[in-house]
Amino acid sequence: xxxxxxxxxxxxxxxxxxxxxxxxKGILSYVGYDIHDLAPNAVFEEVIYLLHHLELPTPRQLDxxxxxxxREREPNEFAAQLMPYLAEKCAPMSMLxxxxxxxxxxDPDGWDTSExxxxxxAIRLCAVLPTMVAQYDRLRRxxxxxxxxxxxxxxANFLYMLKGDxxxxxxxxxxxxxxxLHADHTMNASTFAARVCAATLxxxxxxxxxxxxxxxxxxxxxxNEQVMRMIKEIEEPSRARDYIVxxxxxxxxxxxxxHRVYKGEDPRATxxxxxxxxxxxxxxxxxxxxxxxxxxxxxxxEKEIYPNVDFYAASVYGYLRIPTDxxxxxxxxxxxxxxxxxxxxxxxxxxxxRPDHAYVGPAPRDWVPLSQR
Ligand code: SDX
Numbered sequence: 228x229x230x231x232x233x234x235x236x237x238x239x240x241x242x243x244x245x246x247x248x249x250x251x252k253g254i255l256s257y258v259g260y261d262i263h264d265l266a267p268n269a270v271f272e273e274v275i276y277l278l279h280h281l282e283l284p285t286p287r288q289l290d291x292x293x294x295x296x297x298r299e300r301e302p303n304e305f306a307a308q309l310m311p312y313l314a315e316k317c318a319p320m321s322m323l324x325x326x327x328x329x330x331x332x333x334d335p336d337g338w339d340t341s342e343x344x345x346x347x348x349a350i351r352l353c354a355v356l357p358t359m360v361a362q363y364d365r366l367r368r369x370x371x372x373x374x375x376x377x378x379x380x381x382x383a384n385f386l387y388m389l390k391g392d393x394x395x396x397x398x399x400x401x402x403x404x405x406x407x408l409h410a411d412h413t414m415n416a417s418t419f420a421a422r423v424c425a426a427t428l429x430x431x432x433x434x435x436x437x438x439x440x441x442x443x444x445x446x447x448x449x450x451n452e453q454v455m456r457m458i459k460e461i462e463e464p465s466r467a468r469d470y471i472v473x474x475x476x477x478x479x480x481x482x483x484x485x486h487r488v489y490k491g492e493d494p495r496a497t498x499x500x501x502x503x504x505x506x507x508x509x510x511x512x513x514x515x516x517x518x519x520x521x522x523x524x525x526x527x528x529e530k531e532i533y534p535n536v537d538f539y540a541a542s543v544y545g546y547l548r549i550p551t552d553x554x555x556x557x558x559x560x561x562x563x564x565x566x567x568x569x570x571x572x573x574x575x576x577x578x579x580x581r582p583d584h585a586y587v588g589p590a591p592r593d594w595v596p597l598s599q600r
Contacts, residue, residue, distance in 0.1 A: 232585075236487065240580065241422055245278055245568050246411040250488035255495065257411055258282075266498045271381050271406035271561070272296060275353055278411055278568035279346065292350070293380070299354035300375035300384070302326065305333040306359065314366035319556045320443040324436055326359045327352065331432030340430060345574065348431050349567035356563050357381060360556045361388035382406055385560065389549070397509065398547055401502050405543060408495040409536065409558055411565030413488075417441040417448065421566045425573040426580040438566045442559055445482065451554040453482035454541035458518050467521030475529055483538030484526050492533050499539035506546035515542045 229236065246257050255262040257274060258281050265274065276284040276292045284292060302310065306326045313322040334351070336344040362372050365388075373388045382403035386394035394402070412418070421438035425431070442448035461470050474481055486493060500519075507516035519542050526532050537558075544554050 240414050240419055243572060244281060245572060246413050248413050248488050250490055253489060253491045253494050262494050265407055266404055269407050271403050274407050274410045275564045278564050295350055296354040297377035299351045300358050302355050302359055303330055303333040306330045310362055311366055314363045319552050322363050323359060323556050323559055324439040327432060327439060328436040331430060345431050345571055349571060352435055352567055353563050357385035357560045358388060360553060360560060361385060364389060364550060364553060402547055406561040408498055409561035418566055418569050421570050422573045423580045425570040426577055431570050434570045435566055439559055443555060448555045448558040450482045451537040451541045451558060452551055454538055455545055455551045457482060458515050461518050464517040464521045467518055468525040471522055471525040472529060481526060484532045484534055486535045493535045495536040496534045496539055499543055503539045503542035506543060510546055515545050
């Protein structure tokens with residue numbers, strides 16, 4: 228049992244109108260819209276609009292934001308120049324963190340921090356992250372870069388730039404739903420990191436760089452990649468239970484399970500489980516899904532801990548043939564919508580975020596000169 232307050236549990240760090248969670252009931256909403264309504268109905272661009280304008284777009288507003296995103300998909304000069312080097316030297320999340328940080332240097336709005344410039348920068352960042360991830364992957368594999376297709380949605384365009392072929396409609400729709408599901412999640416660690424940075428009145432690129440850095444860790448966004456590594460290690464559904472029991476006996480965490488806020492089903496996992504099943508049936512390759520099911524059963528029997536968003540996302544991305552080490556960058560390609568909206572919300576009603584502490588070091592003591600130590 229963690230000490231009360233450890234990890235800021237239960238502390239309200241900011242007011243937000245962007246998303247809400249009722250952990251006991253397993254309810255998640257974006258600006259008042261239940262995730263169970265958004266997942267089957269909304270496209271990702273509608274969610275970007277919703278998070279930034281606090282209303283769903285009209286058909287015209289949706290077309291406008293889609294056009295704006297499509298126009299902003301090319302990385303700017305400095306980031307584009309860096310990419311071959313990053314592809315050769317960096318792990319994917321380090322690439323993304325560096326590329327976003329570098330983007331600030333040649334952003335068309337420069338160091339303008341007005342509300343209007345910050346909105347343009349926010350949409351630009353939403354537009355460009357998938358291009359960075361796809362270009363990185365193609366360059367490291369020695370393949371030609373596929374330019375963005377302005378006629379495609381964010382979801383379909385990412386799969387196209389990554390693979391060089393247009394995705395079938397069902398795959399594009401499923402990936403679009405993944406982007407919708409990952410878009411925002413109240414005061415998670417990366418969003419909090421972004422808000423802490425923004426609250427010093429640092430610039431939006433710096434805040435997003437901080438968020439990417441925080442998402443990278445395996446206790447947060449990095450878990451989805453670890454889930455796929457675990458599934459691969461288990462190999463056979465029949466080996467899942469022993470693997471989990473063994474891990475728990477060694478007091479090791481099982482990635483993709485548990486949550487600070489949800490103590491029952493994470494509502495996003497409900498959709499991701501369903502989509503993993505659909506893709507298992509469609510591809511005729513049920514193994515990852517079956518192993519996942521066995522892991523879930525074992526975790527329920529042994530610890531009564533539920534899967535979180537990262538657990539079935541791993542199987543879905545695996546079925547979509549997204550390379551495992553790109554799972555966390557793909558999470559970022561969605562969460563950039565929430566991060567940028569939170570940063571703008573922070574600027575709009577800012578106060579420096581500076582928590583207090585509980586000192587546990589030695590009591591006051593006398594200084595000892597170096598010669599007497
Ligand atoms: C995300 O916050 C968000 O909203 C994040 C996120 C988002 O959308 O932004 O939802 C995305 O980050 C999902 C979480 C991804 N991380 C993992 O899947 C890593 C594995 N999970 C954990 O380590 C853990 O559950 C956390 C980090 C997610 C939450 O940690 P807490 O709230 O600090 O809980 P804890 O580690 O103190 O655990 C409480 C108890 C402990 O048992 P006891 O000591 O009380 O007996 O639950 C156990 C833990 O041992 N436990 C687990 C476990 N998760 C919790 N035991 C085994 N495996 C696990 N995964």
